Structure formats: structure tokens, C-alpha cells
Amino acid sequence: MNFSTSIRRAAMVLLLAIPLGSAAEPSRAVVLNTASEEANKQAARNLYHAIFTARDVELAKRFLGPEYIQHAPDVADGKAGLAIAIAEIVKDTPQISYEIKHILAEDDMVTVMAHLRVTPDSRGMALFNIYRFDAGKIVEHWETLQEIPERSANGNGMF
Amino acid sequence: MQSNPFLRYGLAAGLLTFASVATASDAMSSATETVSYDSDKTLVLDFHEAAFACLDLREAHKYLSASFIQHDPAVEDGVAGFAKFHASLRSAYPRYSSEVRRAISSGGLVTIHVLQRLNPWERGDVQVHMYRVVGGKIAEHWVAGNPIPATSLNANGLI
Numbered sequence: 312m313n314f315s316t317s318i319r320r321a322a323m324v325l326l327l328a329i330p331l332g333s334a335a336e337p338s339r340a341v342v343l344n345t346a347s348e349e350a351n352k353q354a355a356r357n358l359y360h361a362i363f364t365a366r367d368v369e370l371a372k373r374f375l376g377p378e379y380i381q382h383a384p385d386v387a388d389g390k391a392g393l394a395i396a397i398a399e400i401v402k403d404t405p406q407i408s409y410e411i412k413h414i415l416a417e418d419d420m421v422t423v424m425a426h427l428r429v430t431p432d433s434r435g436m437a438l439f440n441i442y443r444f445d446a447g448k449i450v451e452h453w454e455t456l457q458e459i460p461e462r463s464a465n466g467n468g469m470f
Numbered sequence: 471m472q473s474n475p476f477l478r479y480g481l482a483a484g485l486l487t488f489a490s491v492a493t494a495s496d497a498m499s500s501a502t503e504t505v506s507y508d509s510d511k512t513l514v515l516d517f518h519e520a521a522f523a524c525l526d527l528r529e530a531h532k533y534l535s536a537s538f539i540q541h542d543p544a545v546e547d548g549v550a551g552f553a554k555f556h557a558s559l560r561s562a563y564p565r566y567s568s569e570v571r572r573a574i575s576s577g578g579l580v581t582i583h584v585l586q587r588l589n590p591w592e593r594g595d596v597q598v599h600m601y602r603v604v605g606g607k608i609a610e611h612w613v614a615g616n617p618i619p620a621t622s623l624n625a626n627g628l629i
Contacts, residue, residue: 343577344577348576380626381624381626382624382626382627382628382629383624383628384619384621384622384623384624384628385622385623386623386624387623387624388623388624388625388626413579413600413612415574415575415579415581416574416576417574417575417576420572420574421574422574422581422598422600424598424600436614437612437614438614439581439598439600441572441574441581441583441598453583453596453628453629455597455598455614455615456614456616457613457614457615457616459543460543460544463543464543464544464545464547464551465542465543465546465547465548465551466547467539467540467541467547469541469542469614470541470612
């Protein structure tokens with residue numbers, strides 16, 4: 312969180328607050344992300360591309376800060392750990408692919424929800440990544456991962 | 471991967487000290503409030519406190535839209551499906567606990583990063599829940615979670 316971001320957001324709310332919906336509904340304001348939040352979302356997309364598609368650790372490093380604190384338990388810490396993880400993708404799961412379903416940013420944080428498939432014909436997994444940014448670069452990463460089951464108690468899918 | 475429906479929900483236990491902000495209906499008349507972000511986040515955290523800290527279904531109901539859409543494959547759709555799940559949770563895990571560690575809110579979507587323990591002696595699960603807030607009510611819910619493994623390749627913890 313930083314103060315200047317809060318100021319910019321408050322200003323943006325004033326500029327962009329427009330009523331939506333019918334008169335019977337309470338008014339809502341549309342709040343867009345700040346420029347830095349938009350840039351952070353793009354950096355998260357770029358990191359996905361570098362890891363899962365380009366599989367290029369040097370490309371990935373462009374989006375990382377001086378440190379990269381890893382919380383995913385199957386990945387070692389830092390950029391060296393990411394390099395190993397990318398090498399494992401190349402060796403073990405070369406057909407892996409993703410589709411980003413949602414991405415949202417607030418201050419120095421970004422959440423990505425994606426559909427990850429190890430092979431094109433697999434049901435795949437629901438993946439959330441949370442990234443913390445410092446000065447426009449990703450410095451910390453958390454994730455949760457859950458297999459999409461064959462059957463769901465509701466008919467809505469996981470996405 | 472686990473399939474127990476109770477592993478999917480987190481509750482907001484101790485970190486709910488966010489200041490209240492204006493309700494959506496106040497927003498247009500209160501120029502200094504940052505409307506969408508913080509009111510949505512507060513709503514989601516209040517819902518989680520009611521539903522999963524207080525285990526108070528009646529209070530939790532107040533936050534749910536009549537057209538609530540469930541994407542958790544282990545829980546049936548709608549408000550009725552949530553009520554059924556909640557009743558099972560209360561009866562099966564009386565010492566259930568969880569903590570919200572971080573929350574990210576933007577454009578009507580709120581994600582929360584949760585550590586959950588069904589029983590106090592368990593390592594527990596990490597989850598990311600995502601909610602869509604529409605008109606001051608929770609209208610949609612997604613989740614992906616996984617158990618905390620016994621070992622990790624880094625020393626940073628999962629959450």
C-alpha cells in the first residue's frame with residue numbers, strides 16, 4: 312500500500328463515478344485501476360507467458376525484482392528456483408498450457424485465476440496466483456492449485 | 471488432491487480490522503470515499519467473519535444475493551446449497567478455524583487468501599476464494615485450495 316496510490320485512486324473515483332443500473336438499485340461507482348496497477352497486471356501476464364509458453368528464465372527475470380520470494384512448495388526459492396521449475400516444465404510437461412480467466416490488481420498486489428492443463432485433453436486445474444510488486448517488479452509469489460473434478464455438485468464449472 | 475468439501479472454505483478470524491466505508495448508496499454523496507474497492511472488500515470480510523468465524527448462517531445469509539452462483543465443485547448451487555454445506559461444516563468440525571491473510575479487491579471482484587484448519591492439530595489447507603459483489607451482495611464464488619504438504623522446497627511457508 313502506498314499513500315500516493317491512494318490519492319490517485321481517490322481522484323480517479325471522483326472522475327469516473329457514474330451511476331449504473333435502474334433507479335431502484337443503489338448507485339455504484341466504476342473504479343478503474345491506476346496506471347501502475349494496470350502495468351502490474353500486464354507484468355503478471357508477461358510472467359505467465361515467460362514461464363509456461365516461452366519457458367525462458369531470462370525473459371521471466373525481466374518482470375522480477377531483485378528478490379523473488381517463493382511460497383509454492385514445489386518450487387525452490389528465488390530466481391534460481393524458478394529456473395529449475397522452468398527446466399522441469401520443458402522436460403516433464405512440455406504440453407502444458409494455460410488460459411487466464413480473471414486478473415485483478417489492488418495497490419502492490421495482483422491475483423490471477425487461470426485454467427492450467429498439463430496436456431490438451433486433460434480437464435486440468437484451477438490455479439490462483441498472488442503476486443506482490445515492488446517498484447513495478449514481482450518480488451513475491453503465492454499459489455493455490457486444485458484439480459477440476461469429473462463431477463461438480465453444481466452445474467457451473469470452476470471458472 | 472482432496473475432495474472433501476470442508477477443505478474449501480476459509481473464515482475471517484482475526485484480521486478483520488478494516489475500517490468501515492460508506493455503503494454503495496452513500497457513495498455518490500460522499501466525495502472522499504473510495505467506493506468500490508474497500509466497500510466490496512469489507513463486505514466479503516464481514517461475510518467470512520459471519521459465516522466462518524461465528525459460524526452464523528443467519529447472519530451470513532444477509533450478505534448473499536438471492537441469485538448466488540457457486541463454482542466450488544463440492545458445494546451445491548445457490549443460497550440453499552450454501553446453507554446445506556454450512557450445516558454440514560458446523561456439525562462435522564466444531565473446532566474449525568481459519569485466518570484471512572490477505573485480501574485484494576478491484577472492479578467488483580475480491581480475492582482472499584486463507585489458511586484453514588478443520589481440526590486444530592492439522593497443518594491445514596491454503597485457499598484462494600474469489601467473490602463477485604453486485605449491488606452490495608455477494609453474487610458469485612470461486613475457489614481453489616490445496617493441503618499444506620509436510621515439506622516444501624523453500625522455507626517461506628505456503629501463506
